[in-house]
Amino acid sequence: MLPAGPLMIEHRLIERAVSLFEKESEVISSTGEVNLPLLSDMVDFMRTYADRCHHGKEEEILFHLLETKDMTEEHRIMMTKLVDDHHRSRALTTSLNDLLIPFRQGEQGAVEEVIKILQTLSVIYLDHIEREDKHFFPVAMKYLSKEECDTMLDQFKEFDSKLIHEYYKMEVGRIKSTLEAKK
Numbered sequence: 001m002l003p004a005g006p007l008m009i010e011h012r013l014i015e016r017a018v019s020l021f022e023k024e025s026e027v028i029s030s031t032g033e034v035n036l037p038l039l040s041d042m043v044d045f046m047r048t049y050a051d052r053c054h055h056g057k058e059e060e061i062l063f064h065l066l067e068t069k070d071m072t073e074e075h076r077i078m079m080t081k082l083v084d085d086h087h088r089s090r091a092l093t094t095s096l097n098d099l100l101i102p103f104r105q106g107e108q109g110a111v112e113e114v115i116k117i118l119q120t121l122s123v124i125y126l127d128h129i130e131r132e133d134k135h136f137f138p139v140a141m142k143y144l145s146k147e148e149c150d151t152m153l154d155q156f157k158e159f160d161s162k163l164i165h166e167y168y169k170m171e172v173g174r175i176k177s178t179l180e181a182k183k
C-alpha cells in the first residue's frame with residue numbers, strides 16, 4: 001500500500017463528519033437553537049481526528065519528507081496551499097469553540113457566526129480533500145521510493161499509536177487546571 005492509502009481512508013470519515021456540519025448548520029438555521037453537546041463533539045473531532053491525527057501525519061511525516069525532495073514549483077505551491085488550508089481550519093475550529101463559550105454559560109451566543117463557521121469548514125474540507133485525493137497525492141507518491149513508502153507506513157502506525165496517550169495526558173492536565181481554578 002502507498003502512504004496515500006491510509007490518509008485517503010481517513011478522508012472518507014472526515015467527509016462524513018463535515019457533511020454533518022452542513023446538516024447541523026441547516027438545523028440551527030431553522031430552529032435557531034445550538035446543540036451544545038453536538039457542537040462540542042464536532043470541535044473535538046476537528047481537533048483530535050482531523051487536525052492532530054490526520055493533518056499531523058500529513059504535515060509531520062509526508063509533507064516533511066516531501067520538503068527534502070526536488071519538487072516542481074507547481075507541486076510545491078500545491079503543498080503550501082494545503083498547509084494553509086490546515087491553518088485556516090485550525091483557526092476556524094478555535095473560533096467555533098470560542099463561540100460556544102456563552103452557550104456553555106447558559107447565555108445566548110452568536111448563532112449566525114456558528115452557522116457560518118460550520119458551513120465554511122464543510123466547504124473548505126470537501127475542496128481540500130478533493131485536491132489531495134485527485135491532484136496532490138498521486139503526484140506526491142511519485143517522489144517516494146518503495147523503501148520510503150514502507151517506512152512512512154510504519155511511521156503513520158507509530159504516530160497513531162501515540163495519540164491516545166497524548167490525548168489523555170492533555171485531558172488530565174485540563175481536568176487538573178479546571179479543579180485548581182475552582183479552589
Ligand SMILES: [Fe+2]
Binds near residue numbers: 055058082086128132
Ligand atoms: Fe490535508
Ligand SMILES: [Fe+2]
Binds near residue numbers: 007011054058129
Ligand atoms: Fe488530508
